[in-house]
Amino acid sequence: MIQNSFIHMQGVGKTTEEKLWQRGITTWSLYEKAHEKGEKLPMPGTVLPGIKTSRRHYERGDLLHFQGLFPAGEAWRLLPGFQEATCYLDIETTGDGHWCDITTIALYDGKTVRTYVNGENLADFKEAIGAYATVVTYNGKSFDIPVIRRVLGIPMEMAHIDLRYVLGSLGIKGGLKRCEEILGMGRTDLAGVDGSSAVVMWNRYKRTGDRRYLETLLAYNVADTVNMEPLLVEACRMRRDTIPEGARFELPVAGSPETPHIPDHGVIEEMRQLYRSSHGNPW
Known part of the structure; x- marks a missing residue:
């Protein structure tokens, strides 16, 4: 494209x-x-x-050159033809705004899911991210990328597709989960788990050492990450359908990754109870 x-x-x-x-x-x-x-x-x-x-x-293959010139809503053009060089990224944090610390990172390249945990293997993320020409986030322009630069000291000098702007240009707005719902990709197993739940799960894991909290946090982190791929592919399809035949491109195909982390139902119910107490939204 x-x-x-x-x-x-x-x-x-x-x-x-x-x-x-x-x-x-x-x-x-x-x-x-x-x-x-x-x-x-x-x-x-x-x-x-x-x-x-x-x-x-x-x-x-200098995609950063084009990303710097494309309007943010048109950055989807970086995916067709370069899917193999693209990864999807999401971080979880301690929740202290831009001065937070990173707790976990999920990285997905269309085939393999990898996760990184503070205090375990977070330093390995630097080498892993360096293999890609383009990174995809949701709201990462304002949050994930600046936080990674500050906390881990990684320049993150690759092309960047922020789905917040790509989907927003199509009239699909709200948080990541809201965009998933609009496009029929709602979550069931992790319904009621959100960013504030991720902070709670990390704190309970650190306090108790109970890895059920960490596994559920990582499962949530991974879901945020892998769901970006079908969202971006759908955005590409929507754009492709509006342009003349001669400019149309081969549509990328979203993968079906195996998640390395299984959420614990007991932990999910704890998070739902917290969500109900603050939002009044029953399950």
């Missing part, structure tokens, strides 16, 4: 890009060929050099 894109070039907005697509100019090469034929094109003085620059970065 990147090679079908013009909106990252100087002076080109979505309206101009769509007009080019409607004319059948759906790739950089087709724009160049149309210019060679003498066709009247929008902004050749900036688009032609932009194509040369874009092609150079594309051939190097």
Whole structure:
């Protein structure tokens, strides 16, 4: 999809890009060929050099270049063709705002789920994340990525797709779980477990040493992470269905990962009771 894109070039907005697509100019090469034929094109003085620059970065696999130029709502364009270089990431924390500590991290690359726990293997995350060209989060632009940089000292200098903006551009808004519900991906086993529950589970694990709390926390963390992939794939499908045939791309396929962590039903019920007491929402 990147090679079908013009909106990252100087002076080109979505309206101009769509007009080019409607004319059948759906790739950089087709724009160049149309210019060679003498066709009247929008902004050749900036688009032609932009194509040369874009092609150079594309051939190097430099997705960060494009992410820096795409509007946040259009960052979904980084996935088609580069799914193998993409990972999904979510952190859980002690809940103290931006000055919190990280408790757990879940990382998923479309095939394998890995988890990292404070006090156990959190330092291993740095090497693992370095293998990917693009990271996908929900609200990570404002929270997960800055917290990782501050707490772990990892630059996180890769392309970033924040689903909050991608889904928001499609009119799908709210927290991650609300977006899942809108798109028919609601949770059942972990219903009633939320970010505040994650803080409670970590605190109870640290106080008691009972790994049922940690396993349930990790299962929740993993669910947040793996559910981002079908959400992003659905966003790509929704966008693909609105563009001309010549600009359409092969739709990525979401995986079916095995979770390495099983939530404890007793712990879930504890968290639901806490949720009921604060939200009045029965199960």
